[in-house]
Amino acid sequence: xxxxxxxxxxxxxxxxxxxxxxxxxxxxxxxxxxxxxxxxxxxxxxxxxxxxxxxxxxxxxxxxxxxxxxxxxxxxxxxxxxxxxxxxxxxxxxxxxxxxxxxxxxxxxxxxxxxxxxxxxxxxxxxxxxxxxxxxxxxxxxxxxxxxxxxxxxxxxxxxxxxxxxxxxxxxxxxxxxxxxxxxxxxxxxxxxxxxxxxxxxxxxxxxxxxxxxxxxxxxxxxxxxxxxxxxxxxxxxxxxxxxxxxxxxxxxxxxxxxxxxxxxxxxxxxxxxxxxxxxxxxxxxxxxxxxxxxxxxxxxxxxxxxxxxxxxxxxxxxxxxxxxxxxxxxxxxxxxxxxxxxxxxxxxxxxxxxxxxxxxxxxxxxxxxxxxxxxxxxxxxxxxxxxxxxxxxxxxxxxxxxxxxxxxxxxxxxxxxxxxxxxxxxxxxxxxxxxxxxxxxxxxxxxxxxxxxxxxxxxxxxxxxxxxxxxxxxxxxxxxxxxxxxxxxxxxxxxxxxxxxxxxxxxxxxxxxxxxxxxxxxxxxxxxxxxxxxxxxxxxxxxxxxxxxxxxxxxxxxxxxxxxxxxxxxxxxxxxxxxxxxxxxxxxxxxxxxxxxxxxxxxxxxxxxxxxxxxxxxxxxxxxxxxxxxxx
Numbered sequence: 265x266x267x268x269x270x271x272x273x274x275x276x277x278x279x280x281x282x283x284x285x286x287x288x289x290x291x292x293x294x295x296x297x298x299x300x301x302x303x304x305x306x307x308x309x310x311x312x313x314x315x316x317x318x319x320x321x322x323x324x325x326x327x328x329x330x331x332x333x334x335x336x337x338x339x340x341x342x343x344x345x346x347x348x349x350x351x352x353x354x355x356x357x358x359x360x361x362x363x364x365x366x367x368x369x370x371x372x373x374x375x376x377x378x379x380x381x382x383x384x385x386x387x388x389x390x391x392x393x394x395x396x397x398x399x400x401x402x403x404x405x406x407x408x409x410x411x412x413x414x415x416x417x418x419x420x421x422x423x424x425x426x427x428x429x430x431x432x433x434x435x436x437x438x439x440x441x442x443x444x445x446x447x448x449x450x451x452x453x454x455x456x457x458x459x460x461x462x463x464x465x466x467x468x469x470x471x472x473x474x475x476x477x478x479x480x481x482x483x484x485x486x487x488x489x490x491x492x493x494x495x496x497x498x499x500x501x502x503x504x505x506x507x508x509x510x511x512x513x514x515x516x517x518x519x520x521x522x523x524x525x526x527x528x529x530x531x532x533x534x535x536x537x538x539x540x541x542x543x544x545x546x547x548x549x550x551x552x553x554x555x556x557x558x559x560x561x562x563x564x565x566x567x568x569x570x571x572x573x574x575x576x577x578x579x580x581x582x583x584x585x586x587x588x589x590x591x592x593x594x595x596x597x598x599x600x601x602x603x604x605x606x607x608x609x610x611x612x613x614x615x616x617x618x619x620x621x622x623x624x625x626x627x628x629x630x631x632x633x634x635x636x637x638x639x640x641x642x643x644x645x646x647x648x649x650x651x652x653x654x655x656x657x658x659x660x661x662x663x664x665x666x667x668x669x670x671x672x673x674x675x676x677x678x679x680x681x682x683x684x685x686x687x688x689x690x691x692x693x694x695x696x697x698x699x700x701x702x703x704x705x706x707x708x709x710x711x712x713x714x715x716x717x718x719x720x721x722x723x724x725x726x727x728x729x730x731x732x733x734x735x736x737x738x739x740x741x742x743x744x745x746x747x748x749x750x751x752x753x754x755x756x757x758x759x760x761x762x763x764x765x766x767x768x769x770x771x772x773x774x775x776x777x778x779x780x781x782x783x784x785x786x787x788x789x790x791x792x793x794x795x796x797x798x799x800x801x802x803x804x805x806x807x808x809x810x811x812x813x814x815x816x817x818x819x820x821x822x823x824x825x826x827x828x829x830x831x832x833x834x835x836x837x838x839x840x841x842x843x844x845x846x847x848x849x850x851x852x853x854x855x856x857x858x859x860x861x862x863x864x865x866x867x868x869x870x871x872x873x874x875x876x877x878x879x880x881x882x883x884x885x886x887x888x889x890x891x892x893x894x895x896x897x
Contacts, residue, residue, distance in 0.1 A: 265409070265765040266325070267291030267312035268337040269428045270390055272399055274477050275418035276306050283432055284308035290431040291424055293601070294339070294760045302326040302335050307392060309337045316341065316628060316765055317522050322361035329373055330360075333394050336369045339424055340387030340409045341765070343517035348382060372400065377472060380486050384517065384772060388467070390422060399475040405487045405773045406634070406743075407469030408752055414464045420475050425757075426464050426603040427887070437888045438462045444848065444880065445720035447605065448710055449703035451872050454749040455725050460604045460883065469744070489728070489740055490777045503786055507778050508800045514772035515541040518630060526551040526626040528617050528766070529581070531567030533794060534632030534641070536809050537801050538769055539571070542630060543578040551580045553621050553629065555613035557824065558585070562613070570806040582624055586616040589829040595879070600886050601761040605879035606754065615758050622762035629759070633751055634770035637743040638779040639794040640735065640787035643669065649788045650687045651734040662687060668791045699723050709873050711853030735784055743776075823865040825875065831861050834878050843881045 269287035271279050284301050288310030292299075295312030302309045311325040326337045342348070345364035348371055353359070357370050364385075371379040372391050377400060386408035391400040401422065403411045413422040414435045423429045430437060440462040446452055447460075457466045467473055470487040515538060519525055527539045529552035542550050552572070556563045565583065572581050591612060598615060599605060621629055636642050640649075646669050653662040666687065703723060728740040742748060752768075759766035769775070779787070779796075786796040801810050826834075835858055837843060844851050857874065864870035885891055 265294060265314050265316070265341075265760060266339045267294030267424045267428065267760075268339045268388065268390065269310040269423040269431075270337060270399075270421070271308050271432060272420045272475065273306040273418060274420065274479060277418075278305055279303055279308040281308075284310045286431040286433070287421075287423055287428045288312055291428050293763055294424055296763050298324060300325055302328075302337075302392075304392075304394075309335055309390065309392060311337045314627065314763055314765060315523075317345075317520070318361050318363035318365075319522050320361070323363040323365060325365060327363075327365050327369060329369055330358075334369055334373060335392040335394075336365065336372075336389055338365050338368060338387065338389035340385060340389070340404065341520075341767070342368055342383045342385035342387060343520060344382075344384040346520070377474065377484075378486075380472060384774070386767065386771075388424065397477045401467055401473040401475065402486075403467045403469055403471060405470040406752065406771050406776075407466075407749060408756070408768060408771065410753070410756055411467040412459065412464050413467060413473075416463065418479070424760075426459055426461055427600075429464050430461070435461075435463050437890075439884075439888060441716075441848075442720050442724075445717060446703075446723055446725075447880070448712065448848070448876060449707045449717075450699060450723065451706070451876065452725075452746060452750070453604065453606075454753050455745050460887075469749075487773065489744065490780050496781070500783070500786060503782055504796050504799055507775070507782065507796050510772070510775045510778050511537075511769070511800070512541055512544075514769040514775050515630070516545050517772070518767045518769050519545045521628050523627045524548070524551070525628045525630065525767075526553060526621060526624075528552075528614075528621070528629050528631045529554050529568055529571075529579075530632070531564035531571075531809065532632070533797060533801065533805070533809055533812065534635040534770065536567070536571050536805050537635075537797060538630050538632055539579060540575070540801070540804055543575055546578075549578055549580040551582060551624065551626055553582050553584075553617050553624070553626075555584050555586060555617045555620075557613070559824070567806065567809050567812075570808060574806055582620055584616050584620040586612045588612060588824050589827060592829060592833045595833075596882055596886050597761075598758075599879060599882045602753070602757045603887055605876065605883040614754065615761075618758045618762045618764055618766075621759075621764050627763070628765045628767065630767050630769055631755060632770060633755055633768045634743075634748065634776070635794065635797065637739060637748045638770060638776050639782075639797055640739055641794045642742070642747075643793070645735060645738060645788050645793060646791050647687050648735040648738040649784065652784075654687060655734065665790050694729065696723075696725070696727065699725055699727075706869070706873070709870065710877070711850050711857050712848055713850045716848045733784070735788060736780075739780070739787075825871060826861055826865040834861070834874060837878045837881050838874070840881070842885065843877075846881070846884070 271284060273279055281303060291312050295314045297315040298313035300311045309326045313325060315323060326335050328335050342364045345367040349367045352370050352374060359366055380402045386404045388403045388409040388411040393400060410424050412426050412429055414429050416434055421429050421432055429435050440458055440460055443458050443460050457468050470485055472484050472486055474482045519542060527542055527550055529535045529539050539552055554564050554568050556565050572579050650662040650665050707717060727745055729737050731737050755766050782796055789795050798810050838854060838858060860870055864874050
């Protein structure tokens with residue numbers, strides 16, 4: 265992985281070397297191994313390199329083709345570069361390096377803008393085509409790698425992170441208040457192409473953007489969500505065989521690296537499945553990295569140790585237990601690296617895992633992101649499947665499933681009845697309507713100015729509807745709107761803060777296409793989620809992992825976020841003069857919020873509300889006003 269940056273002043277004004285250096289070097293954490301710039305009059309490209317494939321100088325970027333008519337700055341990995349290189353060589357291409365970067369630029373030279381359709385990987389790149397006088401920008405299918413850009417008059421700027429764009433000094437640090445309100449009311453981030461900065465946008469996943477000198481820009485989608493194909497006459501065994509073969513090939517491709525590859529390992533099904541397969545493609549023990557907390561829902565050591573024992577020396581486990589009180593000092597750094605507030609309490613475990621990976625000298629890790637969204641792994645997908653039953657008139661069956669789900673949570677009949685009412689709403693109301701209901705309910709618990717918030721009553725979130733199944737709709741919405749974009753953003757920022765490349769085998773597009781075609785009972789069956797993966801891993805992983813039915817909550821317990829030290833920190837933030845003077849704050853409501861701290865230690869909603877506000881205030885101080893006095897590591 266790397267950090268990229270660039271500016272094109274399309275009116276012909278030359279780019280200052282100091283400007284592109286500032287945009288590039290503010291992202292030094294993304295690429296500590298090398299730096300480079302290419303400047304040609306009114307165009308400049310910058311690059312910070314994290315060397316993963318071809319560790320020699322021949323992998324230096326920005327990189328040109330042989331005649332210097334094309335230049336590329338590139339963040340990511342194209343995993344199938346070996347196969348693409350062979351295809352290009354068969355057509356007469358010759359290569360100077362063993363890097364995937366040269367394969368990428370040669371693919372563009374050979375196949376033009378359609379080259380992205382051949383790439384299997386995670387990427388964000390820009391190619392300057394001097395012959396056409398265009399910048400060709402592209403982002404991977406799921407947006408694993410970030411791409412931010414801004415247009416200010418004739419200037420087009422881009423960078424991996426917003427801070428790279430802002431370092432130019434010509435883009436204002438002005439908040440997008442609609443995004444702020446959506447974050448506060450819905451606990452949602454990254455649901456569209458807007459950012460917390462009003463002038464900075466994101467290139468959508470699975471899109472390319474061609475920027476012309478005359479100011480015209482052409483946005484094109486090159487891949488879309490697979491349509492549900494009904495009536496495929498295949499047995500469960502055939503479906504599972506296809507999914508397993510594709511999953512193994514995804515891991516095989518993503519093990520390609522000129523440096524060792526480790527795995528972020530929790531005690532859950534997803535990461536242990538990835539680790540189990542990864543050991544088949546490694547000749548040395550695979551290093552695994554696990555965070556734990558002394559809490560029954562968050563202590564992953566027992567299942568990880570059971571799995572480690574089963575691998576018989578093929579894995580080398582490493583553990584870390586976060587000291588949450590230290591987050592008084594850590595939170596501003598996290599916000600700095602994200603360029604945005606982080607929804608709710610920080611997922612400190614993942615941040616600390618990446619710190620551990622860095623300390624152990626590993627530069628590449630595999631992670632299990634994407635399985636829950638593509639295979640229906642979240643508990644709320646059980647509700648989605650129950651909503652489909654309600655739609656079809658099978659209400660007693662839906663109630664039975666929901667009651668079973670509540671029994672696993674330690675509740676019971678009454679809770680199942682309440683959940684049935686909720687599911688009935690999901691069965692017949694649009695997602696937009698549900699967002700409106702949820703947003704108003706959440707906002708009522710916040711100290712928000714009515715005058716301010718009344719400007720932003722509509723959320724304008726594009727959800728995915730119309731497949732005929734609430735489960736299918738909700739899975740796709742989770743993948744492309746509500747869940748996965750947020751999780752992938754944190755994955756990228758947390759890993760790159762420690763100069764680590766994180767790869768996600770469950771998001772190989774071939775595997776996702778297969779997963780979304782699986783019959784629904786191989787995704788969610790009653791209260792059992794990720795059915796296909798459980799069947800594949802039966803006998804290959806400890807039974808306690810394969811048979812676990814209540815998904816562990818990733819993150820940290822709410823009560824840990826209200827220790828004396830962290831409570832004092834949050835109280836100081838929320839009663840500070842700067843917070844109380846923000847335009848969205850209703851001062852008279854703040855004392856009641858602070859008084860709710862003891863209850864928030866037991867309430868997910870209230871814990872999110874408090875820490876959303878704390879992180880938002882830190883964002884204003886660190887990223888907008890730059891006055892937090894923090895020197896990020």
